[in-house]
Amino acid sequence: MMRILPVRAGVLLLMLWLLQACAPNVYYPPRDVRLPPPVVESGSQSPVVQPAPYPSSGVIAPQPLPAAPRTQAPAVVALLDTAEQQANSGDLESAAASLERAIRIEPRNPVLWYHLATVRLAQGDAQAAEQLAAKSTSLAPGNNLQQARNWQLIARARHAQNDSRGAAEAEQRARELSAR
Amino acid sequence: MARRRKRGRNHSRRNRTRRSFPWFHLLLALLLVFAGYVVWLDVQVTSQFNGKRWSLPARVYARPLELYAGRELSPGQFASELRALDYRSVNAVHQAGQYSRNRDTFHVMSRAFTFWDGEEPSRRLRVVFSGNTIGTLSDLGTGKSVSLARLDPVLVGSFYPAHNEDRVLLKLDEVPVGLTNALIAIEDRNFYHHHGVSPLAILRAMWANVRAHGVVQGGSTLTQQLVKNFFLTNERSLARKINEAIMALLLEFHYSKDEILEAYLNEVYLAQDGRRSINGFGLASYFYFDRPLSDLTVDQYALLVGLVKGPSYYNPWKHPERARERRNLVLDVMAQMKLLDPQQAARAKTQRLNIGTGHKAINPFPAFLDLVRRQLHTDYRDEDITSEGLRIFTTLDPQVQWALEDALETRLNGIEAARGSGHGKLEGAGVVTSAQGGEVLALAGGRDPRFAGFNRALDASRQVGSLIKPAVYLTALEHPDHYTLATLLDDSPLTWKARNGTVWEPKNYDRENHGEVPLYLALAHSYNVSTARLGLDLGVDNVIATLRRLGVDCKLNPYPSLLLGATEMTPLQVTRMYQTYASGGFDTPLRAITAVLSADRSPLQRYPLNVRAAIRPEYARLITTAMMYVVRIGTGQAIYNVLPADRNVAGKTGTTDDLRDSWFAGFTGDRLGVIWVGRDDNQPTGLTGASGALLVWRDLFARFDDSNWTQTATDGIEYHWIDPQSGLLADSSCPDAVQLPFITGSAPQEQAACAHGNALPEAVDWFKELFR
Numbered sequence: 001m002m003r004i005l006p007v008r009a010g011v012l013l014l015m016l017w018l019l020q021a022c023a024p025n026v027y028y029p030p031r032d033v034r035l036p037p038p039v040v041e042s043g044s045q046s047p048v049v050q051p052a053p054y055p056s057s058g059v060i061a062p063q064p065l066p067a068a069p070r071t072q073a074p075a076v077v078a079l080l081d082t083a084e085q086q087a088n089s090g091d092l093e094s095a096a097a098s099l100e101r102a103i104r105i106e107p108r109n110p111v112l113w114y115h116l117a118t119v120r121l122a123q124g125d126a127q128a129a130e131q132l133a134a135k136s137t138s139l140a141p142g143n144n145l146q147q148a149r150n151w152q153l154i155a156r157a158r159h160a161q162n163d164s165r166g167a168a169e170a171e172q173r174a175r176e177l178s179a180r
Numbered sequence: 181m182a183r184r185r186k187r188g189r190n191h192s193r194r195n196r197t198r199r200s201f202p203w204f205h206l207l208l209a210l211l212l213v214f215a216g217y218v219v220w221l222d223v224q225v226t227s228q229f230n231g232k233r234w235s236l237p238a239r240v241y242a243r244p245l246e247l248y249a250g251r252e253l254s255p256g257q258f259a260s261e262l263r264a265l266d267y268r269s270v271n272a273v274h275q276a277g278q279y280s281r282n283r284d285t286f287h288v289m290s291r292a293f294t295f296w297d298g299e300e301p302s303r304r305l306r307v308v309f310s311g312n313t314i315g316t317l318s319d320l321g322t323g324k325s326v327s328l329a330r331l332d333p334v335l336v337g338s339f340y341p342a343h344n345e346d347r348v349l350l351k352l353d354e355v356p357v358g359l360t361n362a363l364i365a366i367e368d369r370n371f372y373h374h375h376g377v378s379p380l381a382i383l384r385a386m387w388a389n390v391r392a393h394g395v396v397q398g399g400s401t402l403t404q405q406l407v408k409n410f411f412l413t414n415e416r417s418l419a420r421k422i423n424e425a426i427m428a429l430l431l432e433f434h435y436s437k438d439e440i441l442e443a444y445l446n447e448v449y450l451a452q453d454g455r456r457s458i459n460g461f462g463l464a465s466y467f468y469f470d471r472p473l474s475d476l477t478v479d480q481y482a483l484l485v486g487l488v489k490g491p492s493y494y495n496p497w498k499h500p501e502r503a504r505e506r507r508n509l510v511l512d513v514m515a516q517m518k519l520l521d522p523q524q525a526a527r528a529k530t531q532r533l534n535i536g537t538g539h540k541a542i543n544p545f546p547a548f549l550d551l552v553r554r555q556l557h558t559d560y561r562d563e564d565i566t567s568e569g570l571r572i573f574t575t576l577d578p579q580v581q582w583a584l585e586d587a588l589e590t591r592l593n594g595i596e597a598a599r600g601s602g603h604g605k606l607e608g609a610g611v612v613t614s615a616q617g618g619e620v621l622a623l624a625g626g627r628d629p630r631f632a633g634f635n636r637a638l639d640a641s642r643q644v645g646s647l648i649k650p651a652v653y654l655t656a657l658e659h660p661d662h663y664t665l666a667t668l669l670d671d672s673p674l675t676w677k678a679r680n681g682t683v684w685e686p687k688n689y690d691r692e693n694h695g696e697v698p699l700y701l702a703l704a705h706s707y708n709v710s711t712a713r714l715g716l717d718l719g720v721d722n723v724i725a726t727l728r729r730l731g732v733d734c735k736l737n738p739y740p741s742l743l744l745g746a747t748e749m750t751p752l753q754v755t756r757m758y759q760t761y762a763s764g765g766f767d768t769p770l771r772a773i774t775a776v777l778s779a780d781r782s783p784l785q786r787y788p789l790n791v792r793a794a795i796r797p798e799y800a801r802l803i804t805t806a807m808m809y810v811v812r813i814g815t816g817q818a819i820y821n822v823l824p825a826d827r828n829v830a831g832k833t834g835t836t837d838d839l840r841d842s843w844f845a846g847f848t849g850d851r852l853g854v855i856w857v858g859r860d861d862n863q864p865t866g867l868t869g870a871s872g873a874l875l876v877w878r879d880l881f882a883r884f885d886d887s888n889w890t891q892t893a894t895d896g897i898e899y900h901w902i903d904p905q906s907g908l909l910a911d912s913s914c915p916d917a918v919q920l921p922f923i924t925g926s927a928p929q930e931q932a933a934c935a936h937g938n939a940l941p942e943a944v945d946w947f948k949e950l951f952r
Contacts, residue, residue, distance in 0.1 A: 074248070074327035074328070076245070086297070100774075101246070104619075107617060107849075107850060108849060126236070131766075131790070131793060135763075139764070
């Protein structure tokens with residue numbers, strides 16, 4: 001019984017979070033920049049960036065360009081729903097499996113990595129949770145809201161590992177990002 | 181004489197009385213021994229039967245094919261997956277395991293399957309392709325769109341126990357009643373009435389055989405046959421017959437008819453497939469007909485029942501006429517026993533044999549299976565793997581695997597044909613993983629994909645050459661106060677003296693020196709001299725520390741030659757190293773297994789996705805950009821002779837001394853591929869990384885649609901236009917200006933000589949614009 005309690009608490013936390021996170025606007029499309037159809041001699045240009053028509057020797061260079069915002073794939077939404085149900089019924093391992101399935105479909109979607117981190121934390125694997133949240137952050141540049149959530153999660157993970165100083169730092173990062 | 185006779189008589193009388201007593205004792209002793217023997221047999225029979233758990237080989241499954249609108253998949257790939265799953269092409273779908281195709285529209289009825297995270301029900305689906313993408317996915321009945329469905333997974337292979345018995349276990353209620361009735365009719369008509377041995381059956385069998393002018397029935401009961409298979413060897417002797425009879429009686433004494441029948445249905449030997457013996461009706465159905473027992477028609481299971489008598493004598497592929505006669509005889513008996521009406525029997529008798537292709541490769545992907553077995557060994561003993569009926573779910577993507585096998589085989593054949601060199605000297609290996617998750621999607625251990633021998637992907641340790649260089653450059657870039665992508669490196673001749681007096685003079689591949697070269701171009705052109713000088717400045721130990729962080733766990737010699745790749749790694753170890761680059765700086769252990777279920781489909785173990793931050797994402801961005809220049813303008817540019825220019829690829833070629841090893845490691849946002857080409861005898865191949873391995877990689881990745889890889893704008897990174905000649909800030913007056921990423925604040929301040937103050941658009945502003 002003693003062992004079950006923290007797990008229950010974790011599940012409860014997770015459910016609370018899922019209620020908040022799986023609200024209709026859960027999906028924050030990652031803001032990507034895309035390495036574009038490279039600049040070729042003809043000088044075909046993207047309408048967004050207007051690099052001056054500098055003399056080119058025909059060198060094809062990778063450049064940052066914006067990508068079209070990603071759509072919310074129904075397959076991924078369905079898997080998020082499934083994961084939520086599984087987590088709510090206490091089957092965290094299956095929830096994690098469903099989220100990994102979603103990550104296979106959209107491997108660079110930071111929201112999915114964040115959800116997986118949350119499930120791991122509820123399972124009591126704070127270290128894995130922290131790393132997965134960091135992965136989510138690396139995939140969500142410029143997305144302050146998602147990054148703030150990741151840092152909040154990292155703070156919780158560090159608390160769970162009795163690292164109160166690290167947790168405080170993470171909370172500070174989360175506050176800064178939320179304020180932006 | 182008389183005396184002698186008397187004495188003799190006395191003697192003989194005494195002898196007689198003396199003899200009678202020992203006889204009695206002997207008989208008693210024999211009886212006791214016999215009773216003891218029976219008790220011993222009884223213990224044997226009951227303990228073995230009670231504890232009889234057939235050694236069930238572990239089944240290894242590929243990843244299931246996920247179907248959803250928008251998925252990259254061609255109709256041809258879909259069809260090949262369905263064929264690999266033995267789905268039958270029909271005109272109208274009405275049973276699980278069937279599909280119909282009308283150009284780009286498929287109707288499929290999927291099979292139910294138990295995965296780790298639950299049961300996937302059988303579904304009737306309509307899949308419409310638009311080009312090489314699934315356009316729509318909907319329910320065939322209601323027409324409603326379906327967001328996600330998965331097929332049952334392709335069986336990759338099995339791990340067999342030492343005696344190579346294979347079976348698919350069935351419960352009695354899973355066996356069609358028609359089949360058990362036919363079996364009893366043919367093999368043991370009196371089954372439900374005898375006590376294990378049936379003298380009547382022997383007589384009846386003889387009579388039946390006489391009537392049929394041939395051997396229709398055998399005299400032994402199903403129980404005796406089971407005992408024979410179960411406990412006894414194949415020797416033919418009276419002692420064995422007696423043992424068999426006693427054990428049959430004992431078995432009947434302890435167990436119900438249904439228990440005995442179920443054991444028989446799973447035990448009976450029904451075919452030989454190479455070294456593997458096919459036992460039980462469950463597997464025999466797949467073996468002969470490519471489908472489960474429940475799907476068989478009456479003529480098909482009549483054939484199976486007929487085969488019990490002699491699987492090799494009646495082998496339907498080798499002796500179709502014998503098999504057909506035997507099947508028809510079974511059908512006649514069934515009709516005669518009123519198990520079939522005569523018309524049904526007559527119709528069934530006209531059927532062709534309807535057998536499958538047979539001779540399936542048991543393990544179609546031996547190299548991948550080898551990896552699975554090794555990863556399993558960290559958690560399971562060998563006997564668990566071969567006997568517990570584990571269901572192992574892996575990351576193998578058959579589509580990627582087929583593509584890899586084909587690319588490797590075709591390209592190596594092509595190279596050898598073009599050079600007119602002897603066929604088969606060149607070998608190769610390859611690994612493909614998912615870039616973010618580290619899942620091994622495909623693995624080739626050699627150019628012959630069915631060869632289960634030397635697995636080069638796992639066991640061929642070869643010099644890696646320039647593949648190691650990104651680690652040197654990364655070590656530098658992690659000190660943004662000293663090094664950026666634009667920092668000029670010195671490529672002038674280098675002589676390095678070790679403390680012991682040995683001299684090292686690395687040379688460039690083109691035997692020339694290139695003066696001052698910006699860092700990103702030194703990597704792109706894979707210059708040895710500037711790389712060696714950079715590595716010596718950084719310290720070999722620091723480069724080794726970087727390699728360790730990247731996940732390299734093999735032995736590394738702390739000598740300067742390490743900086744140019746004078747160290748051996750297997751293709752899989754190289755993959756692990758590049759995985760960290762491909763995943764944006766996260767060391768991701770390579771996984772071939774996702775989950776293991778027990779034989780009764782309850783979850784045993786899951787192998788979760790784990791990552792570990794190894795390089796800060798900003799630095800990963802810098803080194804990835806440099807590797808993009810490798811393929812845009814450097815040693816890897818042949819990639820774009822085939823791949824479309826808008827496809828982003830980062831990669832590195834590797835070539836070793838005397839052209840012994842040809843390597844290419846490259847990744848997109850979705851996949852990482854590592855290819856090695858060389859010879860098993862380590863002789864020169866005449867191939868550089870670019871003229872060998874790169875071509876295989878290119879052929880392979882040309883089949884993928886990894887076109888949506890976007891360079892994610894990373895916090896802490898800013899872009900600047902740079903003049904490659906000077907490594908300084910450029911403007912539109914500068915020819916060849918390139919836009920490079922810098923750690924915030926680390927970009928050069930100075931303007932290049934070519935710059936006349938004509939502003940180029942500033943990436944920083946543009947990013948701000950984007951995120952406002």
